Amino acid sequence: MKEIKAEDTKFIYFTKVDGYPKETEMGLSIQKRNLFMKEKIERDYRDIRAILTRWIDPHSAFINYLYWNDNSDLDNLDLKVEQGIFSDSDFAHSVKTSYQLTRCPSCASKWHTLILDLDAYFDAPGLAQKKLSEATIKLCPNCGAMLRQLVVKIWDKAE
Numbered sequence: 663m664k665e666i667k668a669e670d671t672k673f674i675y676f677t678k679v680d681g682y683p684k685e686t687e688m689g690l691s692i693q694k695r696n697l698f699m700k701e702k703i704e705r706d707y708r709d710i711r712a713i714l715t716r717w718i719d720p721h722s723a724f725i726n727y728l729y730w731n732d733n734s735d736l737d738n739l740d741l742k743v744e745q746g747i748f749s750d751s752d753f754a755h756s757v758k759t760s761y762q763l764t765r766c767p768s769c770a771s772k773w774h775t776l777i778l779d780l781d782a783y784f785d786a787p788g789l790a791q792k793k794l795s796e797a798t799i800k801l802c803p804n805c806g807a808m809l810r811q812l813v814v815k816i817w818d819k820a821e
């Protein structure tokens with residue numbers, strides 16, 4: 663894992679080899695760990711990387727999920743991050759997200775989702791607006807209704 667700044671926002675990047683963040687990382691107490699996402703991260707690294715966002719409390723950090731929707735080669739990006747040779751363009755199609763169990767207001771089905779986390783861009787409000795304007799917001803896979811949340815990825819239907 664490596665603390666980096668890309669597109670004017672800071673975070674701690676976990677490569678595929680780093681795996682899912684443990685309860686304590688780099689002396690920080692890790693908040694918002696989630697079993698569903700742990701399993702996803704350990705199985706499917708194609709379009710997401712776990713990252714940590716430092717917050718006001720200097721002893722803790724939140725888990726976010728950096729999600730790319732453009733088939734970027736993240737294995738190659740892992741190497742670039744480790745070597746410190748990445749650039750902002752590597753992250754241009756990524757968004758910081760949080761895991762959320764989202765319920766469709768129309769058909770009441772529930773989904774494991776990633777939602778655009780604007781709070782995670784607290785250190786770059788202009789970038790948050792840019793990510794919001796460029797985001798493709800997903801509709802309910804069951805009935806097609808708007809989910810009224812900033813859903814950018816839908817995994818599975820929840821029981």
Ligand SMILES: [Zn+2]
Nearest residue numbers: 766769802805
């Ligand atoms: Zn629905």
